[in-house]
Amino acid sequence: MAVAIATIATACGSARTLEGPAAAIYDGECQDADGRQLTVYSGRTENLIGPVLDAFECESGIEVAVRWGASTDLALLLGEEGDRTAADVFLSRSPGPVGFLEGKCLLTAIEHDILSLVSDENSSDERTWVGFTGRKRVLVYNVDEVPDDELPDSVFDLTDERYRGRVAIPATNGSFVDWFTVFRDQHGTEVAMQWLDDMVANDARYYPNNRSIVEAAGRGEIDMGLVNHYYQYQVAEASGEDHRAANWDFTDDDIGSLLIITAATVTAASDNVEAAHEFIAYLLSGPSQRYFSSETLEYPLAAGVAPADVLPALGGLEIGSINFDSLGEGFARSTEIIEASGILNE
Secondary structure, three states: OOOEEEEOOOOOOOOOEOOOHHHHHOOOEOOOOOOOEEEEEEOOOHHHHHHHHHHHHHHHOOEEEEEEOOHHHHHHHHHHHHHHOOOOEEEEOOHHHHHHHHHOOOEEOOOHHHHOOEOHHHEOOOOOOEEEEEEEEEEEEEOOOOOHHHOOOOHHHHHOHHHOOOEEEOOOOHHHHHHHHHHHHHHOHHHHHHHHHHHHHOOOEEOOOHHHHHHHHHOOOOOEEEEEOHHHHHHHHHHHHHOOEEEEOOOOOOHHHOEEEEEEEEEOOOOOHHHHHHHHHHHOOHHHHHHHHHHHOOEEOEOOOOOOOOOOOOOOOOHHHOOHHHOOOHHHHHHHHHHHHOHHHO
């Protein structure tokens, strides 16, 4: 499994302050380490979540160790480790891998005071996870190659002949696997499999991740592709006017407009439950939520925190209509279906 463990390099002293993005979250003096420790298994990448971990350690005095990896790999690892795991907190790119762990009774309940920081649809009915940011699925397209009248209303339209060879899919990317799992749950596995088979038959193109699709669309290598919303904003900011792409939202009730949330939970094996809850509350604090909104351009989920001005208002198929807790081990089956479809050869 592609995982690695590291300690956040913020051995805080009273005269030390943070620099860079972490300083935007906490700009005070770091607290002395108070002897408490926390181990986080993070399925969110270091560049996205690292500044929040740095700020938390500095402000709280709690020492943080992190194991980085893909959410699915970490969930499987936690399943193998069971009650022997060192993890106190698991951060997942979606509730799917968390549901897998819940099914194995490896999670503990999150405090009501923390759950109350988000709306009911952004946490588990079983109190095993809470969402802290949202990533909307969209279609990114090249503005020079795709006229407005060719933009589809639904992902089901993309199997039409007029889109032959024009659509990119990040088939092995975790977010796509999560999305496809919900697709199966909402429309049935047979419908989802048929859609994917039809996309392959329509010469859909495989790319390894969201960013590579956004970059390819921006330079005209591909006309359009299925991605998370925020990559377009990040690539456009870095590339300037040379980047010739934009996001397109499917209709609000289409599965292509799903909002997938990132989830935090506490392991049942944790001996540091108080510190774990303190950290999850920190993820939902105003400064952290504003960081996610302005720096990573994800949608904040804590009540009272507005999304970045560049982000359109949320519509679409939001998590409230999806029972993520029921998905459990569905992501593993989704991976099997995706691999068997032949899209990885396109």
